Amino acid sequence: MTILLEQIVNGLTIGSFYALVALGYSMVYGVMKLINFAHGDLFTLGAFLGYTILASTSGVVTQNFGIWGGIAFTAAIVGMSVALAGILVERVAYRPVYPSGRLSLVVSALGMSIFIQNAIMAIWGARPRAFPASVVPSARLVVFGVPVTVLQIIILAVSFILMAAIWFIVEKTAFGASVRASALDRETATLIGIDVRKVIFFVFALGPGLGGVAGLMNGLYYRSISFNMGWNYGLKAFTATILGGIGNIPGAMLGGLLLGILESLLAGYVSGAWKDVFVFVILIVTLIFRPTGILGEKTAEKV
């Protein structure tokens, strides 16, 4: 029983990374109808920026702000920098290609992904980097008989707060309404006076920003990061997005958490080596029965 609960908590932790990254995919997809393949690499960028701030400054940040303060400070900087990178990616890679249609956008996104991944490799090197133990909190707790690290609890808390905030902004505010309107029909949204450029700016800042913070938390959780880890997280998060229903905010969160738990249980009880195979099989089977994901609305095509 304890092992099961432990697996679930671990799964939730991984799932919350997926969910945060999935939100970025989902929001960008909603407005641009584009699978932002560079998103996973922005997640990696977040991890490496965080590593540089926390570890390469020989602990200056941790010394000044304390271990938690240092992490909070780093998270803020990482969030903002990766948000900036996201906006840049949109300007450079997507805006000029947008009029050429969606297939060209896919190639442009793949190109951007290759570029960012290799730029990270050029800067930080091809070998994995590790967060030093001194910057990572190591406190442990036992909650209801389940051993967890304080870091895990903080990661879960931060993820849920961020997700709740996004959900609130998108579903409950006037600006959120314009985001949803742009996702439904970009042309009509423009016609009724919504500044779609502002919406695009917003999703390309917020999505990567969240992804970057998730990358940092992931680095702290596993301690080891490498330049090409974004591909795997990106793919999983995108799978989560589709599983939940693409373009659907609660769907992305649900998909992410579900995928994390599923993976953790499969790894624990079935087979670690085969878990990813099962994940994709489950994805495919889900889509056979629900072609637009778990929470995705069934769209009747207008003819």
Place this chain on the structure above:
Amino acid sequence: MNITKTVLDYVTPAGQNKGRGPLPDRKRPGLLTAAIVAIAIAPFLPFIDNYWIDIGFYFGIYTLLGLSLNIVLGEVGLFDLGHTGFYAIGAYVTAILNTTFHIPILVLLPVSALVAGLFAWMVTAPVIHLKGDYLCIVTIGIGEIVRLTMINNPFGLTGGPNGINGIDTPVFIVPIVSSRQFYYLIWALIAIVIFGLVRLQRSRVGRAWNYIREDEVAAEALGINVRHYKLAAFVLGAGIAGMAGNIYASKQMSVSPESFTFMESSLLFCIVLLGGLGSIPGTVLGALAITIFPEIFRPLAQYRLMFFGLALLVMMIFKPAGLMPRQRESGEKLRSALSKKRREAKGRLTGNDGCRKDMPPPGRAENLLEVKDVHLSFGGVTAVAGIDAEIEAGKITALIGPNGAGKTTLFNLITGIYKPQAGSIRFNGEDISGQSPHAIAGKGIARTFQNIRLFPSLTCLENVLSGQHCRGKAEFTASLLHLPSQQDEETQMLDFSLQCLDRVGLSDSTDKLAASLPYGKRRYLEIARALALRPELIVLDEPSSGLNDAETEELAQLLLSLLHDGLSVLLIEHDMHLVDRVSDHVIVMQSGKKIAEGKMCDMRKNPLVIEAYLGTEED
């Protein structure tokens, strides 16, 4: 942007086809010959050493893979980002069977193709109905499942992360061992594949693929079995990729999972788009760019992939349609591709006076179409609430009613795009409710769409040929072998389609792209396309909308002339003058129900109709 446009969004980049006039019958024989000669003599040039011959070999592998993906992505427009999976299957099948049973490599070539094709059929058949990006993630998933399975070494078959070593070299008369021999082996295979693909492009099969890419709904409504052709594309594409895997495995003498990553699939995707969707020379060029780039930028060492990423971006900004976009062929070109005997038959076949002789015999039942108590609701909204309607053969029946009355929904029910939740629809006495749109079209109901759904980047002739699709039979084998039956069929299709174009006054636009036509002519092209299906019943959704008075009068005359050909017409129309002028019978709908029917002049006096639709006059 509207969710219904998905397929179109992918394939009609703005500016790609805008305002192009008649297709330039551009001949590039010089370029083609030069390319063939260059590829043939390259290994014997003094400055080409074995290193570069090997590059030429991998250029060949990527060309073959690019061509195979081009079928799925370029011809049919299906997002396949897991194509490497099929390539891997081919390579591993070869490796396992060769190392275990010592079966010669070239014997395994067709086996690899078959297994890869069969695998593609098994994994894509359940998901082929998924749209755009959903299919994309599924293909990524398939690619990953294959790769991870190879790593996990099931039953000790795949050798795990290290793969399989000790694969034999192929023997074709002599053992193929040198770089130069491998180079010629792969390019000979490519030559055969291209020969076949060109034949397919010019056949009913290749056109069906393009129709699906351009507009899936319209293709299905014109009698094309969309599911069948999508699956066939996957199977064929996977088969060719499997062959590439076979040759690759024997060249390397080993296989390992790291050759079959997502990165490879993305590269293939880029090859097709760099070259131009559906373009064979483009794909070759794209493969060349992808293979040569890393070589040229080798001095940049670890920065070279960074620049590669940037190069992809720049290409998409400046050449979104690709390096060598597919040129559509003119009608003359299509005809001249047929054998000489058939070309001479032209005069004889076009000598007759229109569509009539080819028409199926008129239906025996008095009511051609009978709609009984049909219901359909979307969620809580009832669109059609128990409607009854009879359409008589040889008459023009008009369906009128206010916006939202359910007229188009009824059309979609009749043509099979929606399935009725209750009730029956009989055509010529046969219950067609619940049948697929392509089956219904095949039975003789052709339609047009309210907001015109042509195949924009195909020529007018190709658009009309789509109607002829379900009247033909030639599938892959016949098209590849140019069987006499297929050649006859093609000739007839071409001739009949030209007649249909002539019928609506578009014979001067045969080779123009549909997207370049002015609005009014697009309506006519859509009607010509429906006529090409040789229907018994033609169903027109607001044919006069957007036409001026003179054009509407032309339309009226066209509609009336259709009756002489033995056709029956059902139309939705808001132009009451046109309804008055052409219709024999009028059915009035409101809120999903029929509220009146009869002659138009009676309808004008019917108080129910006046209240519901024409409006009450205030004194």
